[in-house]
Amino acid sequence: MTGPVVIGLENVPESDGRAYHSDKDSIYPLPADTDESARLTLQHKLIVGLFGGLLQPPVKEYIESHEHPAVVDVGCGPGDWIKDIKAAYPNAECSATDFAPTFASDPSTPVAFEFGNVLKRLPYADGQFDVTHMRMMVAALRADEWPHAIAEVIRITKPGGWIQLTELELKFHAPKAVTGAIKELEDESQEKFFGARNTEYFAAHRLPQYLTMAGLPSASVQVQRGYWDRTDVGGLGEAAFNTYYAVMQALSPVLATFSGNSVAYERARASKAMVEGEEQGVWMNWVTVWARKPKAGEM
Ligand SMILES: C[S@@+](CC[C@H](N)C(=O)[O-])C[C@H]1O[C@@H](n2cnc3c(N)ncnc32)[C@H](O)[C@@H]1O
Numbered sequence: 001m002t003g004p005v006v007i008g009l010e011n012v013p014e015s016d017g018r019a020y021h022s023d024k025d026s027i028y029p030l031p032a033d034t035d036e037s038a039r040l041t042l043q044h045k046l047i048v049g050l051f052g053g054l055l056q057p058p059v060k061e062y063i064e065s066h067e068h069p070a071v072v073d074v075g076c077g078p079g080d081w082i083k084d085i086k087a088a089y090p091n092a093e094c095s096a097t098d099f100a101p102t103f104a105s106d107p108s109t110p111v112a113f114e115f116g117n118v119l120k121r122l123p124y125a126d127g128q129f130d131v132t133h134m135r136m137m138v139a140a141l142r143a144d145e146w147p148h149a150i151a152e153v154i155r156i157t158k159p160g161g162w163i164q165l166t167e168l169e170l171k172f173h174a175p176k177a178v179t180g181a182i183k184e185l186e187d188e189s190q191e192k193f194f195g196a197r198n199t200e201y202f203a204a205h206r207l208p209q210y211l212t213m214a215g216l217p218s219a220s221v222q223v224q225r226g227y228w229d230r231t232d233v234g235g236l237g238e239a240a241f242n243t244y245y246a247v248m249q250a251l252s253p254v255l256a257t258f259s260g261n262s263v264a265y266e267r268a269r270a271s272k273a274m275v276e277g278e279e280q281g282v283w284m285n286w287v288t289v290w291a292r293k294p295k296a297g298e299m
Contacts, residue, residue: 018250021100023117027197028140029254030247032100037078039246044080046239047135047166047286050224054084056290058220059131059162066130068093073111074118074134074153077102081133083109095129097122118149124156132157135166143200150210159295163211167204168226169285170194178280181273185248192258193251204287211291219291225283228274244284245274 018031030036048054055063063069063085069092073082076096086094086109096103097116105113116122118134119141132153141149157163172178172186194201208219228244229237248270256263 023099025119026099026140027142027199029197029251030139031250032102035246036250037102037104039243039250040077041080042239042246043136043243044084046226046236046243048084049236049239050226050286051166051222051288054081054088055131056164056220056222056288058292059164059290062162063089063092063131067091069130070095070128070158071131072096072124072129072133072156074116074122074132075099075137075140076113077136079103079105079111079113081135082111086111095124097124118152119145122152122156126155127158127161128156130158130161131164132161133164136168138167138170138201138203139194139199141200141203142198143203144198146200146203146206146210147214150214154211154214154216154293157293159293162290162292163216164288164290165207165211166286166288167207169204169287170199170201172277172282172284173225174277174280174282176280178277178282180276180280181269182277182280182282185269185273188259189251189255193255196258204285207287207289208291211289216291217294219289222288224286224288226286227281227283228278230278241274241278245271248274 019033021028021032069089071082071085071092072095073079074097076082076098079096082094082096083106085092094111096111096113099115099117103113105111114123134153137149153163172182190201200206208221211219226240227237228241230241232238249267252266252270253263256266259266
């Protein structure tokens with residue numbers, strides 16, 4: 001890659017020596033490098049733990065009723081989800097796509113990777129897949145880009161097949177109102193960072209609406225709370241702390257350009273916010289949505 005072209009990083013003297021995607025039209029702010037892949041692998045474990053598996057029951061049933069189900073992961077990152085699908089269903093024909101060189105192939109779980117941009121046209125035929133999965137694109141899509149991305153996901157799914165989407169709501173919740181550094185970070189990042197990028201913080205909750213507006217008859221929803229809690233050593237609480245901590249550190253150089261603070265200040269504030277969030281019992285909502293694409297004549 002030729003250096004950061006991430007919006008907000010153009011003028012950042014210090015970007016942690018990290019590598020970013022090179023699509024100048026994209027708002028996606030996170031790195032595309034081995035540290036980020038390690039974080040995504042940890043986050044994958046967190047999500048699978050929170051939802052109790054890789055697949056929602058009807059999607060699982062559908063895959064298991066096919067001898068060679070074709071499954072694809074869109075915006076796959078390092079590809080943990082699709083590799084776990086291949087491991088669980090060795091007869092599945094597994095594909096993965098991402099617009100950055102994030103995918104790491106593993107001969108024990110072969111997956112066909114192709115570069116693809118969900119905001120353009122994915123490199124797949126109409127109705128190619130029995131199951132289409134897309135997860136954690138909230139920071140990658142502007143609010144008005146969601147309908148196109150969802151239309152692409154629906155296009156490549158077979159009539160009668162299933163779509164499964166998972167997103168994180170970009171808001172901190174706690175038993176009482178959040179205060180201190182964590183509140184300050186939320187307000188500032190929503191206003192100056194995500195606001196300026198036209199990010200849809202609540203995309204997680206809008207997924208059913210996006211799917212039905214694109215023509216699907218209905219969608220089902222499951223919400224899980226991701227608490228961060230380092231006393232849950234080796235468990236989901238510790239995994240949540242570590243993955244959110246790594247995201248905030250990775251975002252600090254970009255946040256600094258919007259807030260006017262130094263990168264060091266943003267890093268320190270992010271660390272303080274994490275500790276205060278833990279003390280205040282903060283959680284974030286994870287949402288999984290699944291929907292069947294009807295066959296012709298069913299609507
Ligand atoms: C937060 S990561 C999630 C990765 C993976 N889905 C997971 O849950 O572990 C978002 C991924 O989307 C990719 N991405 C961002 N914008 C994209 C686009 N327009 N088309 C395809 N992939 C995109 C990024 O390169 C990154 O790998």
